[in-house]
Amino acid sequence: MRKILVIDDEHPVRDIMKTALTGKGFEVFEASNGKNGISEFEERDPEIIITDVNMPEMTGIELTKQIKDSNPEADVIIMTGYGTEELVIEALRSGASNYIKKPIQFNELFNILDNIILKKENMKRFVVSKDVVLHEKKHLVLGNDMLKVWGTVNQIVFNLPPTLHDKTVEGIKLGLYEMLVNAIEHGNLGITYDEKKEALEAGNYSTLFEKRLKEAISKGKVVGIESTYSGDELVVIIRDQGQGFDYRNLPSLTEPDALLSAHGRGILLASLYFDTISYEDPGNAVTLVKKLIKEL
Numbered sequence: 001m002r003k004i005l006v007i008d009d010e011h012p013v014r015d016i017m018k019t020a021l022t023g024k025g026f027e028v029f030e031a032s033n034g035k036n037g038i039s040e041f042e043e044r045d046p047e048i049i050i051t052d053v054n055m056p057e058m059t060g061i062e063l064t065k066q067i068k069d070s071n072p073e074a075d076v077i078i079m080t081g082y083g084t085e086e087l088v089i090e091a092l093r094s095g096a097s098n099y100i101k102k103p104i105q106f107n108e109l110f111n112i113l114d115n116i117i118l119k120k121e122n123m124k125r126f127v128v129s130k131d132v133v134l135h136e137k138k139h140l141v142l143g144n145d146m147l148k149v150w151g152t153v154n155q156i157v158f159n160l161p162p163t164l165h166d167k168t169v170e171g172i173k174l175g176l177y178e179m180l181v182n183a184i185e186h187g188n189l190g191i192t193y194d195e196k197k198e199a200l201e202a203g204n205y206s207t208l209f210e211k212r213l214k215e216a217i218s219k220g221k222v223v224g225i226e227s228t229y230s231g232d233e234l235v236v237i238i239r240d241q242g243q244g245f246d247y248r249n250l251p252s253l254t255e256p257d258a259l260l261s262a263h264g265r266g267i268l269l270a271s272l273y274f275d276t277i278s279y280e281d282p283g284n285a286v287t288l289v290k291k292l293i294k295e296l
Helices: 011-023 034-044 060-070 085-093 106-121 146-157 166-188 193-202 205-218 256-260 265-273
Strands: 003-007 027-031 048-052 075-080 098-101 136-142 223-229 233-239 276-280 285-291
Touching: 003 011, 003 034, 011 027, 027 034, 034 048, 034 060, 048 060, 048 106, 060 075, 060 085, 075 085, 075 106, 085 098, 085 265, 098 106, 106 146, 106 166, 106 193, 136 146, 146 166, 146 223, 166 223, 166 233, 166 265, 166 285, 193 205, 265 276
Parallel strands: 003 027, 003 048, 048 075, 075 098
Antiparallel strands: 136 223, 223 233, 233 285, 276 285
């Protein structure tokens, strides 16, 4: 049974979260503030932590930093409300894996948790000498199988230099994951942001996804990925076979309130971890660039 820690200063929120997560098979622990949360984390050693970003005693940012310093493999999900956008962005930069808005939409939360668990299951790999790789170029083809996204991400970052900090590698992986999911979901399957939001709220997103997936498979749609590692830079081009979109109308990623927008969520998350993100017309190809600096 996977262990999860919920930290929030509102007792009703903790009660609702515990009931929902226990029903999904998690062993749930709870704390009413950041300091108690750290104590619970040290005693219980949960794999996943869900915490409010704005609490007395210790903020979600400070909590995230301490948890990631103690265990880089722990995943922190930030709960946010209106007016805390800048805090959430700082928490993500400090190592949080994802965020969710209050009031909590549990279908969305369970989707995030499923993705984190898939990531953890795909983390095991052979021990290799990465420092011997000076240049690498890969061409990958991903169908529309969400179960293969994390494995594809791991293939792209496989030979990144061991001198990179764990937080940097985790950030690169999270950014790539979000963009590959976008390429499948919004690109090849043609599911719009509004359609996804409505389906999640109605609880029938899986039905919508399966319908569009069958259509994409029947048309032979795939996601093409070109990855180039040159020692001091990683460049990844992701190209789907959808109709594209008007990327010029995306909310500014420099505006904190873009975080709470349903549009461009994955792009905003990726922008926190990559130096540049640029699109080609008609919007179905994106290039991500990350400068690699020795950190250890």
